[in-house]
Amino acid sequence: YDALDDLWVRERGCYAVCETLDGGIDDRLDSATLALAAAHRSFDAVGAVDDERLDRLVSHVETVVDGLYHETDEITGLIRYEGDGWRRADQLSEKVWTVSTAWGANACAELAALLAAHDDPRAAEMAARARDLLSHVSPGGSLCEPTTYLPEQFFDDGTPDSATPLGWPHAIRLATVALLDDELPQFADRAAADDD
Numbered sequence: 001y002d003a004l005d006d007l008w009v010r011e012r013g014c015y016a017v018c019e020t021l022d023g024g025i026d027d028r029l030d031s032a033t034l035a036l037a038a039a040h041r042s043f044d045a046v047g048a049v050d051d052e053r054l055d056r057l058v059s060h061v062e063t064v065v066d067g068l069y070h071e072t073d074e075i076t077g078l079i080r081y082e083g084d085g086w087r088r089a090d091q092l093s094e095k096v097w098t099v100s101t102a103w104g105a106n107a108c109a110e111l112a113a114l115l116a117a118h119d120d121p122r123a124a125e126m127a128a129r130a131r132d133l134l135s136h137v138s139p140g141g142s143l144c145e146p147t148t149y150l151p152e153q154f155f156d157d158g159t160p161d162s163a164t165p166l167g168w169p170h171a172i173r174l175a176t177v178a179l180l181d182d183e184l185p186q187f188a189d190r191a192a193a194d195d196d
Contacts, residue, residue, distance in 0.1 A: 034107035074158030077101035105133035127187035
């Protein structure tokens, strides 16, 4: 818990993804770091997440989600990490990944639950962000095939790429739906009102 402070990048308002071999830190935004929300919620069950860490977590999740957010006429979701060159073909920008988008939804939901446990009013906004990201990987969303399967990635023109269905985003989608419905139902009405 304390060692995580070594990865805080004040200038970016987020945690670095890792230390580098030369002793520096890799401060690229990376969807893998969204796991910190669930990790802190688990820690809060045995120790106390303090107010400064809550503020940093909110900043981190917002910075990562906003920084990795990618929208075209065909799709909306999160890229995997800044500078991701995996299988771009002729596309200049990073591709959207369903697992990153689902992880973003889950991180926002986990953080909403943690904030709610601390009676923090930011919980409602995080729950709304979770539902918004979840909508993109849910049936009818731009990243969900008509079969309801989630491919691994998408090109900007809406063409799916790689494994379909990919189990990981399906599992995260289910976990996020359960978390929102079971532990954060008090924010469902606000999300519906925000949609109107």
